[in-house]
Amino acid sequence: DMKVTQMPRYLIKRMGENVLLECGQDMSHETMYWYRQDPGLGLQLIYISYDVDSNSEGDIPKGYRVSRKKREHFSLILDSAKTNQTSVYFCASRGFNSDYTFGSGTRLLVI
Amino acid sequence: GDSVTQTEGPVTVSESESLIINCTYSATSIAYPNLFWYVRYPGEGLQLLLKVITAGQKGSSRGFEATYNKETTSFHLQKASVQESDSAVYYCALAPDTNAYKVIFGKGTHLHVLP
Numbered sequence: 067d068m069k070v071t072q073m074p075r076y077l078i079k080r081m082g083e084n085v086l087l088e089c090g091q092d093m094s095h096e097t098m099y100w101y102r103q104d105p106g107l108g109l110q111l112i113y114i115s116y117d118v119d120s121n122s123e124g125d126i127p128k129g130y131r132v133s134r135k136k137r138e139h140f141s142l143i144l145d146s147a148k149t150n151q152t153s154v155y156f157c158a159s160r161g162f163n164s165d166y167t168f169g170s171g172t173r174l175l176v177i
Numbered sequence: 178g179d180s181v182t183q184t185e186g187p188v189t190v191s192e193s194e195s196l197i198i199n200c201t202y203s204a205t206s207i208a209y210p211n212l213f214w215y216v217r218y219p220g221e222g223l224q225l226l227l228k229v230i231t232a233g234q235k236g237s238s239r240g241f242e243a244t245y246n247k248e249t250t251s252f253h254l255q256k257a258s259v260q261e262s263d264s265a266v267y268y269c270a271l272a273p274d275t276n277a278y279k280v281i282f283g284k285g286t287h288l289h290v291l292p
Contacts (some may be wrong), residue, residue: 070222089272097278107286109268116278156222163230164211164280168222 072157072169078174085144087172095167097160098140099124100132102153103171109156113139116147147176151153178282179204180219183269186287192261198254198286200243200269212245212252213270223268226254264290 072111079085091098099173100112101124115134128152133141135163157169183200190196193257204210214226214236227236232247252269269283 069187072222079181103285105289106284109282114278158223160278164213165225165228166215166223166280168215168217170220170222 068167070157070159070167070169072155072172074172077172077174079147079174081149081176082146085147085151085174085175085176087132087142087144087155087157087174089142091140091167092138093159093167094137095159095161096137098134099113099158099160099166100130100140100142101156101158101165102126103156104153112155114132135170137174147174149176152176179206179210179271179273181271181281181283183267183283184265184286185283186266186285187288187289189289189291191260191291193258196254196256196259196263196288198250198269198281199274200254202250202252202269202271203213204250204271204273207271207273209247210271210273211277213272214241214243214252214254215268215270215282217266217268217285219265228260231269259288259290261290264288 073088073121096117101109113132115121155172158166180203211230213228215223216226217223227238229236229245235244266285268285272280
């Protein structure tokens with residue numbers, strides 16, 4: 067069953083803490099993405115990873131970094147989280163013909 | 178730049194009524210974009226509903242249809258008779274071509290179907 071798995075589903079962190087969001091896929095897709103979604107703004111691209119250790123900034127990379135050491139895992143890291151990073155984060159992988167498979171999302175609350 | 182504009186939600190319709198969610202795109206740097214509709218059901222990630230890569234053609238899935246109209250730069254999503262299980266968020270999206278690494282999403286339209 068082809069899927070993208072995100073962990074955790076829900077997370078509450080205090081401002082200034084570090085946050086690690088994890089994403090895994092079982093389709094051997096080369097390209098993976100991190101998006102965030104906020105009300106009224108739709109999906110905003112944070113980072114793209116073209117393969118292991120080949121990452122590129124998206125439209126809103128500030129305050130985030132990523133790590134891809136294995137093709138099947140793509141992590142999003144927030145060093146010193148801020149309240150404006152409260153959002154729903156989606157990971158996706160890109161298959162043939164630009165068909166995306168998305169995870170179920172991680173709902174992050176920074177207080 | 179390139180962008181996608183879709184009906185602002187929430188949209189509320191009763192079961193068995195017809196539905197149209199408008200989507201228009203601006204693709205100033207793309208001659209023939211690929212167009213998509215994605216759907217996100219409660220508690221799940223986005224999943225591809227349908228896509229069309231050739232202007233003038235229609236895509237269909239699960240009773241939904243959308244026709245790629247290059248003249249009006251539109252890709253409206255329609256369904257003749259909605260069901261309560263269609264309640265979800267619908268996203269229109271475009272990609273420059275089949276091999277594009279970046280897809281541009283609309284803001285999403287939240288659909289509520291009343292029983």
